[in-house]
Amino acid sequence: MELAEYHALKKLPTPQGPLYLKRGVVRMDDPNYSLLAGTIEAGPGAALDLNPGSGLVSLAMLAAGASVSAYEERRAALRALEATARENQGLQVEAALPWRAPRSAFKTVALVLGAERGNDWVRAQLEAAACALEPGGSMWLAGGKKQGFERYLNWAQKLVGPAEVVARAGGARVAVLEKDRPCAAPKIEPQAFSARLRGRELRFYALPGVFSADEVDPASRLLLENLESTSGLRVLDLGAGYGALSLPLALEGASVTLLEQSLAAAESARMGFDAAGAAGEVLHSDVDEALPEGSFFDIVVSNPPFHVGGHVVLDVAEAFVAAAHSRLRPGGRFYLVANPFLKYEVWMRERFGNVRELYTGQYKVLLSVKA
Numbered sequence: 281m282e283l284a285e286y287h288a289l290k291k292l293p294t295p296q297g298p299l300y301l302k303r304g305v306v307r308m309d310d311p312n313y314s315l316l317a318g319t320i321e322a323g324p325g326a327a328l329d330l331n332p333g334s335g336l337v338s339l340a341m342l343a344a345g346a347s348v349s350a351y352e353e354r355r356a357a358l359r360a361l362e363a364t365a366r367e368n369q370g371l372q373v374e375a376a377l378p379w380r381a382p383r384s385a386f387k388t389v390a391l392v393l394g395a396e397r398g399n400d401w402v403r404a405q406l407e408a409a410a411c412a413l414e415p416g417g418s419m420w421l422a423g424g425k426k427q428g429f430e431r432y433l434n435w436a437q438k439l440v441g442p443a444e445v446v447a448r449a450g451g452a453r454v455a456v457l458e459k460d461r462p463c464a465a466p467k468i469e470p471q472a473f474s475a476r477l478r479g480r481e482l483r484f485y486a487l488p489g490v491f492s493a494d495e496v497d498p499a500s501r502l503l504l505e506n507l508e509s510t511s512g513l514r515v516l517d518l519g520a521g522y523g524a525l526s527l528p529l530a531l532e533g534a535s536v537t538l539l540e541q542s543l544a545a546a547e548s549a550r551m552g553f554d555a556a557g558a559a560g561e562v563l564h565s566d567v568d569e570a571l572p573e574g575s576f577f578d579i580v581v582s583n584p585p586f587h588v589g590g591h592v593v594l595d596v597a598e599a600f601v602a603a604a605h606s607r608l609r610p611g612g613r614f615y616l617v618a619n620p621f622l623k624y625e626v627w628m629r630e631r632f633g634n635v636r637e638l639y640t641g642q643y644k645v646l647l648s649v650k651a
Contacts, residue, residue: 283606286599287569289363296339300363303595304356304541304566306333311452312392313337316422319447319454322346325387328412330378330405333357335364335371337390342370346388351376353543355566356596375564377487377544378408379466386412393423393432394489400471401489402432407466410439413459425451439463470548477504477528485551486522487544491585493522499643500524500583503617506638506645510534513578516607518567518600522548523560525581530558537577539565567596568603580604580614586622598627605631608650616646 281303289300292308301308308314313333317340327346329338334357338350350365350373352358358375365371389409394401409419419440423429433455437443441460445453470485475496486493492500504525511533517526520538522545530536530553538560540546546564553560563570582604584597601624604614614632618624625646628635632648639645 281595281598281602283567283599283602286567286595286602287359289360291363294336294339296343297368298364299335299339300360301334302356302360304599305354305360306357308334308336310334310392311450312422312424315447315449315452316340316390316392316420316454320344320388320390320420322348322388322390326385327388327390328381328386328409330381330389330391330409330412331394332361332373333392335361337392338371339364339368341388341390342368346370348372349374349386351378351381353377355541355543355564355569359566359569375543377547378405379468381408381412383411383463383465384414387414387417388420389413389417390420391422393421393427393429395423395427395429395432397489398493400493402428403435404466404468404488406432406436406439407463410436410459411463411465413440415459417459419457419459420454421457422452422454425453429453470551475524477501477524478532480528480531482527482531483552483555484522484524484527484548485555486548490542490545490548491521492524496524497583499617499619502639502643503581503583503615503645504528507579507581507615508613510579514576516577516580516604518580518582518603519584519596520549520562521545521583523552523562525583526560527552527556527558529581530560531556534579535559537561537563537571537575539563539568539570541566567599568607571607575607576609576612577607578609578612580608580612582615583617584624586619594622597622597624601627601631604648605650610650612650614648614650616648617643618646620644
């Protein structure tokens, strides 16, 4: 797959209006989104979609006469949603974390629970949704039965008011709640923890929903243990998270650029760099789209994701390999760490013409050198 193919937007006509899709975005046929889109009753007034994904639920509310604000923090989804908004009057798309939503501003709030990102993220979503609703407003909640929907619905009732499950399809569920109580503003604090990496004791910060939020992922540790000195070199971190790979490299003298599609993770990385007094460029980016043309590096490192919306999806990792090759100078080195069952070396060999396994065990560390 070429990067242009990954980044390409695909226009899809729907009964509610044109919808744009792209690789790396939660699938339109995800049962939680499709069930909520077919069930929700928004009506005229201001509506908020707090986890829009492909935008299917936003368009359903728009078609029902609502004026819709879609808050999305994942850059890949934002690019598709922005294209959809250009062709659907009344849809406003913002790059925002859920808890940044204004209070008591919406008659309807739609929320597909992000259970795959953990309880802290779901709680933050629910608190934000409850506070965004005006008194008497309706929250439409969707999620999977096996992903804790009943537990999360109980949380929502304590925050909002009475609930009714109004739709079921397979494991997907939709409930509607009416707000009958005041809410306290969400108090979102990053989780802070320390780790010793490359000879330094470092402090990291992770907002809700960020991967490996209480300790450095062991795969990232392995990559750092198998990485040469980077002092004086330009380093690109693809899918940087909160900066577990980049921060120790910046402190040993590398010039680092972090690319991260999650706004929560990007903000977490900035906190860590600021606290350490380290220099680093943190960009909210869909793979490498935020980099200027002609931006090249000596080393690229990556611990790539292989889940999108709870589904195993390898498009993003394949795009990372393509981006690493295109952004490296001749002689530059690409280090990647992954689970052994993920055959990323096939893509690396196709791009670079070479790949070497530096470590194998619970994870594997791979190295390719650009000719």
